[in-house]
Amino acid sequence: MADYCYKWYEADVRTKRPERFSLLLLQPNEIYFEDFSVYYYPIDLPEHVANERKQIGRLKVCSKSLVYEPQDTIAPLLRFDYKQCEFIDKWSGSLYSKIDRSNVIAVNAFQVIELKEGNKVTPYNFRKQKGFYLFSLNYVSINVIIPFIQQLWRAATLPRAEQDAMISAIVHSRLSRLQFDRNWMNDIFENIVLETTVERINPLNCTPGRIVLSPVFLYFQPFNNIDAGIEIYSSTEDMLLFLALSSEHERNHFYDIICSQKDVQLEDSVNENATLRWQNGFMSNFDYLMHLNRIADRSFNDLTQYPVFPWVIADYYSEELDLEDPKTFRDLSKPVGALNQDRLSQLKERYDDMPEPKFLYGSHYSAPGYILFYLVRVAPEYMLCLQNGRFDAPDRSFHSIAGVWQNVLSGFSDFKELIPEFYASDGEFLKNSAMLPLGVRSDNSTIDDVVLPKWARDHSEFTKILREALECDYVSEHLHSWIDLIFGFKQTGYEAIKANNVFHYLTYEGSIDLSSVNDPNERASLKLQILEFGQTPRKIFDNPHPQRNITKPLGPGNIVNMPAVSIPSEQVIDLIATVTDNKSKSDENDTKMMTYENLSMVLCRKLHKNIVTGICLSDNGNQVFSVSQDQYLRAFYINENEPCLGYNISGMIWELSDEGGSQEWNLSDEFEEDVEVSCIDLSVNKTLLVSGSKSGSIFIWSLKEHTLTNEFRSHDGAVNAVAFSPDNHRILSSGDDNFLKVLDLDTGMEVLATRLNYAIRCYHWNGAYAVCGDVNGNLNIWDMLTGTCLQTVKGHDGAIECLDVNEDNNVIVTGGEDKAIIVWNYL
Template structure:
C-alpha cells in the first residue's frame, strides 16, 4: 500500500491515529465537468482529534480538519451523477482546516477558513465509520481533561476488540503473556498489542502507520532493559538490542506501573534473555579509570536519571563547557575558557544571581530561584529546529518560532543564558557528538524560517571565530569535554543535575532550586481524581521541564586526570606484566608450603621477590625461599596465635602482633626476639608500617588503634618512648591500611564502620557506616582515592574515600577474608577457599579459582614485579600462583 506523506508528527502531540479509508476528496467548487480534474484520490485518516486526508499526488497538500472546528459531520444528503455511490459520501463542514506539506515541502502550516468537504469512501461503508467519527467529534467539544479521558476510553475499547495474529508465531513458540502498550517516539504515542513469547517480543500496532505490520524483537538479541518514568508516571520501559538487529531499540509505555512491572519480570524469567551487565558502580569506576569517556558517562548518567532521546520532556541534558565564543583561537589548556561546573547556569553571572536571590527572598512558599528550566521540549527543539523542523511544527501547532528568537548564534545563546532573567538552559548531546558532525547547526533542508530584524534570512547557525566548520566546532567542544580541566570538575555538575545538590537544603546552598512541581515525587498524578486539575498539572510540568531522577545521594567522586582515554582512538600500551595477567586464561599453583600447623594468618613477599614470610595461629614464624622452593627459617614466637607481621625498612627486623596483646620485635639476622611490649588490653588483630612516615600502627579487639614512632632508630618498642597516641573506635578493630603517602589511615571495625584518620595529628577526617556486618579487610587503591572493603556479609565494596560513594559492589558466595590491591589487580580470598583476581581498570574478573584452598584464604600478597601471587589459608597451606 502507498503510505503517502502522512506521519504521526502531523497530528497534535500524543494524538492517536486509529485507521484510514480509501477515499476521493471532492472539493467544494467541483462541477460535473471539472470533477475528473479536481477530484483527489487518497486516504482519509480517522484520528482522535482530527480527520486527515493524505492525497495520492505528493504535490497536493495534506488536509487536516480539527474535529473541534467541525460544525457538521454527517452522511451526505445530496446526489451527483458523477459519483458512483452518492449515499457513501461523508460531508464535513468546518470553521477552519489546515494545509500541510504542499509541494512536499516542510513549511509552516496554512490555516484556511470555513469550507465544506465531501469524501467518497471507495470500499468502507459510511454507516460503519460515521458513528466512530461522530463519537470523537463529541469528545472534541469537552474540556481538555474530559476529552483526554473519553479518548482513552475509546482507545481501550478498540484495543480490546483486536487480537494478536497467531500466524506470526513459529511452530514451537509459545505465548507467555499479552497486554496493551504504546510505542513511544518523540511527540508520538502509537498504541498496540504487546505479546511476549518464549522466543520473541511482538508489538502489533492498531493502525498501519508503521513500516511493518508487526515489530519482532528476538529475546536473545536484547542487551538492556530500563524502567522509565514517562509523563510523570512510572509506566515506561526502554528495550535495547544489538546494533545490527532490525529493531535495535523500542520505548514502550503501559496503562499502569503494575502492567509494566509484570512484563519486565516475565522477560527476566525467560531463559532466552541474556542481558549485558551494565552495573552503575562498574560504569562509574570505568569512567574514573579512563575506560569510558566523559561523553559516554554523561549519556549513561542521563539514562539512569530517566532521560532518553525518545522523550522530549526528558531529553538528555549536557552542560555548557566552553565559555569563550569570541576569540579567534580556543586554548583548551587555559581554565579561563571554561565554564565553572560547580555552579548551575543561573549562578554563573554574579549580577543576575544577586537579582534572582533578592526575588527569592521576597517570595512566599514554596520558593524557587528559577522560573524557567534547563531542559524542556521547547529548548531541545530550539537547538534541533534545522535538523527536525517537522518536530517543531508538531510542538508549536504548525508554526516556526519568530526568526529573531531562533537558535541563530552560539555566542548569543551563551550570553543570553548568562544574563537573561528567564533563560537558564543547558545543552544537548548533539553539541558533543562527533559522529553526527554538527548537522543540527546547518540548514541542509533549505527550510524557510523567515528573516531576522536585520534583514538577514535565517540560515546556518553562526559559529564562534575559533570554529572552522560545524564539524570542527563539535570536535573542539568534544575536546573541551574530554579535557583534564573538565575531568577534574565534571563530578560537581553531576552533583547539581543528578546528585545530592539537586534538591533540598543542598540545592538551596548551591543556588540550584527550581519550581517544586518539576521534582520527581512531588506530584502523585494517580491520586488526583479531578480530571481538570490533573490535566492542568500535566501540561504545566511538561512545559516547565522536569528535574532528572536523583541518581546519587552523596557527592559524586572525581575522575583521575592526566590519563589518556583507554579506549580507541586513545589506546595506551600495556606493560608486559599487564598483558600477562590480562591475556592468560588460567591461574596455576606452582608451589605449595605446608609446614604451618594451624591457620596461616599473615604473609608478605620480600621486596626482592625471593622470600615469603608468614605467621600463623600455631605461634610460628616461617620464612620460605622462592628460589630454593623450601622453608629456610622457623621460629616459635610465644604461645598464642600470631595475627600480623610486617618488616621494618632498612633493617632485618620483623614486627609481629600476637593474640596475647603483645607487639614483638624479631631480629632475623640473630634469629631471636629482641623486644616485646604489652601493647593493648585485648588481642592484637592487625598492624601496619607507614614506610614514608616511619609510623607503626596496631589495632586491637580493645577497640583502639595505637600509634608508635621511633622503632627504626633505636630498635626498641616501649610505651614510654614510642607510644605517640591512642585513637578510639566503637567496636573491635579488625583491619587497617595506610594510603601510599601515609597521609591517611583507614580503619575497619566489627560493627561495619570505616574511619579515615589524618595521620599528621591523627584527627578523624571521615567516618562511614558501610554496613551492619563486620569489616574483615581493607586496602587503599594505588591512586589513594578509593578503598576496597571486604566483609562478613559476602560483599566486596569499593568506595570513593572522599565522598563515601560506592563505585563498585560485588556480592560473593561467601564472606571475604582477605584482599590486596596492587596496580590494576585486586586479589580477593574468601571463606570458602575461592580465589578471585579482578582487573580494576577495565573492571572485569580475570581469574576465578574454585577451591584454591580447602579453608578460608586469610592472607594474600603479590610480588613487587607482579609475577606471582601468594595465598595463605585456614588449611595451613601457603600457595604460589602464576598466570598460565
C-alpha cells in the same frame, strides 16, 4: 558505551515509508486509530464537476481530528480538528445528486489545516473559513464508522481532562479486542512466552499496541496500521524501542521474563563501575555524561527528558581557540543562570520577595522546545508538531552560536544547556540542508545555516572542537562540579539554594503526587505543565561527586606497595631478621607495574593443623611466614629444601611497635555501643587507620588526634577486609554481602560497588590491581582502575583466608581454610 547519538529524527527515513502521513502531523500525543479508503469531493465546485474531479485517498480517524491523505503527493493533506467542526454526520444530499448519497460522510468545519502541500515540509496553512467537505467510503459501510467518529467529535466539546478520560476508555476498549496476528511471527513453531498491551513512546507521540515475546524475538504489533505490520527488534537492528506498560509491576514482570530467555544477552546498562573508570581516565567525559543521563532516566525518545550536556566553552568571538587558557571555559561550578552576576542579583531579589514554593529561574535548562530549537533543521516536523504548525519566530530561532550563548548569559527566561549532538555528531544538525523556510530576522538576515564562531571553519570542525574541549584537562578537572548541580547533591534542598540552582518545583521528580489531585482538570493542567516546562533529571548522588584524576592512569612509576606490619618477638627475632621494614618504606621508591599474567601454582604445603589465618613473604620473596588457629607460627624457604620451622606462640604478648615506641589506644571508647572489629589497615603515610566491623560499617580514625573522623555504612554483614589506596584517598572493602566496593574518602562517595557471586575474604591492592582470595578458594585478579575481573584461578579447597604479594619477585602466597599454603608465580 558506544560513542554516538541516536538519531531518532531519522527513523522515518530508515523505515522508508511511502505515505506522507505521520503522527507528527497530529497534535502532540494524539492517537491514530484507523483509516479508510475514500473519495474526496473538492469544495466550492458544482456537484457534477466535483464528482468528475473526485480524488482517491485515505481518511484517518484520530482521537482529536480527521485527516485526509490524498493519493496525489502534490496535493496537501487536510486536517479537520474536531473542535473546529460544526457537525460530522451522514450526508443525505438531494434526490438529483450526481454523488452516491448512500455512503458519504459530511464534515462542516470552521477551519481546515493544509499540510505538506507540494510534498514539502513547510509551516501549516490554516484556512479559517467555513467549508462543507464530502468523503464517500469505498469498502466499508458508513454505519460502521460514523458512530465512532461522532463519539470522538462529542468528546472534543468536553473539558480537556474529561476528553482525555473518554479517549483513554476508548483506547482501552479497543486494545482489549486486539489480537496478535501469529502470521507475522518469524517461525510458525515459536512459542509465545508473554503477551501484553503497551505504548511505544517516541518524541511527541505514542503508539498503543501489543508486545509479544517469544524465546527468540520481540514483536510489537501497533494498534493502528501506521507502521508496516509488525516490527521485530533484535541486536542487529539500529533501532531503539521505548515502551510504557500499565504499571511498575507489569514492567518488572516483563523485564524479568525477557532476562530469563536463554538467547537474550543484555548489556550492562547500569555500568556500576562507570564512576571508577571515568575517575581513572578509562571512560571519556562524553561517555560518562551519557551514562549519567541514562541512569537518571533521560532518553532520546522523550523530549521532556532529553539527555542534557553542559556548555563548556565561553569564547565564541576569538579567531582561534586556546584550550590551555582557563578563560576559554565556562565556570562549571555555577548553573547557567548564575554565570551573569548582575542578572543573578535581580533574580535573587525577586526570589526573596516570592511566596513559597520559591524558585530562581522561571524556565528550565532542558525542555522539548529547547531540544527542537537546536534540532529544527533536521527535525522540522517535530517543531511544527510542537508549535501547532509553525516554526519559531525568526528573531527567536537558532541563528548563531554566539547569539545563543549571549542570550543564555543575559536573558531572564533563557537558561538552557546543550544536548549531546553538539559533542558527538558531524554537525549536520547545524546546516539547513533541506532549505527550510525558517524566516527573516528583523535585521533582514535570512535564517539558514547556523552561524559559527570564527575559530571553526565548518560545522564538522565546530563539533569536533567542542568535543576536544569537553575532553580537555580543564573540563575534566571541573566537570564533577557541574554533575553535582545537575545529577547530584546540589540539585535540591539547602545545597541547591546555596548554589543558586533552584528551579520551579514542578520540574523536580516527586514534587507533586498527581494521583492525590482530585480535580481532573487541575490534574490535567499540572501534567501539561510538567511535560512542557521541562524536567530535572532524577537525582543520582547524595554526596559530592569525586573529581577526575587528570594525571595519567596509574602505571610504571606510579604504584607503590602497601606497608607491611612487623610483629617482633624475642623468641623469633633471629628467624625473621630477613624480613626488614623495607616494605613500609617502599612508598618512597618507584616499583614496576604488575599485571599478574600467566599466574601459576609453584608449590602447595600443609604445615598447620587448622585454618591458616595470616601469611607473609620476606622482602626477597624466598621465605614464607604463616600463623594459624593451631597457635603455631611456621616458616619455610620456597626455593630451598630446608626443614620447616615452627613456634608455638600461645600465650605470647605481642605489641605493634613504632620507631618512637609502643602506643595503646582503646577504640571502643569512641563507640556509643559495642562494635566488633573484623579487619584494619594503616594508610601509607601512617596518619589514618581504617577498621571494618562485623556489623558492616567502616570507620576512619586519625592517628594524630586519636579520634574517629568518619563512619560509612558500606556492607550488609561483616566487613572481611579493608585497605587504603597508595595515595590514601580511597578505601577498598569487601564483605559477606558479596560486594566489592571502592570508597572515595574526599567525597564519601562509592565509586565502585559491584556485587559478585562470591564473597572476597582478603586481598592485596597496589592501587591499580587487586589480588583477591574468595570463599570458594579462588584467586581473582582485578583491574581496579576499570573495576573488572581479569582472571580467576582455582587454588584452595575452601576459603582463602589470607594472602601476601611480593611484586619485586613476582610471588604470591595464600593461606586457606583447608590448612594449605600455596605459592604462586606470575609475570
